[in-house]
Amino acid sequence: MDSEIKRTLRDGGAVRLLSLEVNGQRQQRAVMPDITLLDFLREELGLTGSKRGCDLGECGCCAVLVDGRPMLACLLPAADLEHSAITTIEGIAEGTTLHPLQQAMIDEGAVQCGYCTPAMVINGVHLFAGELRPDAEAIRTCISATSCRCTGYNRIVQAFERTAERLAEDRP
Numbered sequence: 001m002d003s004e005i006k007r008t009l010r011d012g013g014a015v016r017l018l019s020l021e022v023n024g025q026r027q028q029r030a031v032m033p034d035i036t037l038l039d040f041l042r043e044e045l046g047l048t049g050s051k052r053g054c055d056l057g058e059c060g061c062c063a064v065l066v067d068g069r070p071m072l073a074c075l076l077p078a079a080d081l082e083h084s085a086i087t088t089i090e091g092i093a094e095g096t097t098l099h100p101l102q103q104a105m106i107d108e109g110a111v112q113c114g115y116c117t118p119a120m121v122i123n124g125v126h127l128f129a130g131e132l133r134p135d136a137e138a139i140r141t142c143i144s145a146t147s148c149r150c151t152g153y154n155r156i157v158q159a160f161e162r163t164a165e166r167l168a169e170d171r172p
């Protein structure tokens with residue numbers, strides 16, 4: 001028996017083996033049955049790019065992609081996701097090549113303390129996957145899903161606009 005399971009049973013806690021696909025790799029851990037996806041990612045896998053803000057589904061900082069759609073990891077029971085593909089900010093770049101939005105966030109100086117940046121990018125990746133040239137309203141709606149405590153929204157908007165321009169230029 002896995003020592004982690006033994007320890008949990010000894011301490012009187014219930015435990016279950018949970019297997020999730022995260023960033024293209026299947027990961028199995030012995031966890032408490034009610035663990036959230038955010039805790040699974042951060043505490044079990046050490047993927048701390050998904051941020052814990054409110055833990056109440058309000059700030060948006062914990063967004064990840066579940067089967068390609070942005071969802072709030074603090075609200076999701078991890079046990080419900082064994083048949084889903086989860087992508088965190090750590091899985092967005094391809095090797096050393098950043099997603100165009102990641103690069104634009106750097107180029108535009110849109111990363112301030114950086115706490116909201118992973119969720120902004122996660123939502124943006126979804127936006128640009130569906131729409132190469134989103135209009136200003138679509139960009140603002142996308143950005144509004146995440147609270148930026150540093151409040152530098154203008155630069156974030158500029159990063160999204162620059163990404164839209166770059167993707168439109170690259171289109172065959």
Ligand code: FES
Pocket residue numbers: 051052053054055056057058059060061062063072073074075
């Ligand atoms: S930490 Fe999930 S919405 Fe705030």
Ligand code: FES
Pocket residue numbers: 110111112113114115116117147148149150151
């Ligand atoms: S950059 Fe600091 S919270 Fe957005």
